[in-house]
Amino acid sequence: MIIPLPCPFDKVFPSQLKKDELFFMQLAYNQAIDAWKEDEVPIGAIIEFKGEVIAADHNRTVQTKDPTAHAEMLVITEAAKAIGDWRLNEARLFVTKEPCPMCSGASIMARLGHVFYATKDPKMGCLGGAFSLQGLPKLNHMLTATGGVYEAECTALLQAFFKGKRIELPM
């Protein structure tokens, strides 16, 4: 029987007194830890709207068997439901890894105000890494993005997960 390695990282508890980019990214990081505990790739996401968290989730592709169940997709759906509008112009997405082609595209289609991400992804990231989808010339929404927020911690989490190290128990 193969069981996942217990997550060796602890959640962080940022002060509520300073709700800056680091604060929201740390909440996304906590979501990523929850993902690991469910044996999902540890990527977490938060959507902030007018200073409040209106959506929080993490990757669920394994448990749902749904390739679209990335953290970013889930919080975009959740945020639109929370405010009753599919246009999220005033909302900001915080995600622990640079969004893939699908999630970068979703951020544009949802008209998100800004995307902050931690770990850069030169292979699949489409908000600056492998490509900049937000730079396509004829989009009807101008998305901006910032990488590198809480990067070391989110990257360490991902790397530890992929180093893999499942424990094989005799069964």
Add this chain to the structure above:
Amino acid sequence: MIIPLPCPFDKVFPSQLKKDELFFMQLAYNQAIDAWKEDEVPIGAIIEFKGEVIAADHNRTVQTKDPTAHAEMLVITEAAKAIGDWRLNEARLFVTKEPCPMCSGASIMARLGHVFYATKDPKMGCLGGAFSLQGLPKLNHMLTATGGVYEAECTALLQAFFKGKRIELPM
């Protein structure tokens, strides 16, 4: 009171004897007509797997208030559920308009075997129109795509919808 223009297009009923690209795209076209009747942008999608339709749906962004509820996303989720695997390598997507950045990315992430689309979209399409996401050099899945299947009919449907023509009734 403003009501949508009744859809002036009829569904088509292709022969079951020849299940070629045109057959499946015509089923996607019928889904697009259903979308119009629900006052959604008339784009429909089908996923075919081993000769059978395992998913069929159309845009639902207005009724769900969810910016991710594009036809392609819904059928990808539905198809993965139908076969119990998020990897759709043996499946083919048929959609009446070239996928947007999000849906092009989702087609890659879901490892779809091939995407056929009807109407090309030089503004937002990311499987050849505005960009070719499938051509990013470091993807771990090779997606192929073909545009122009049943193009005139699917384009006419979209154009008629956007010309707009809502009927204003005295209320």
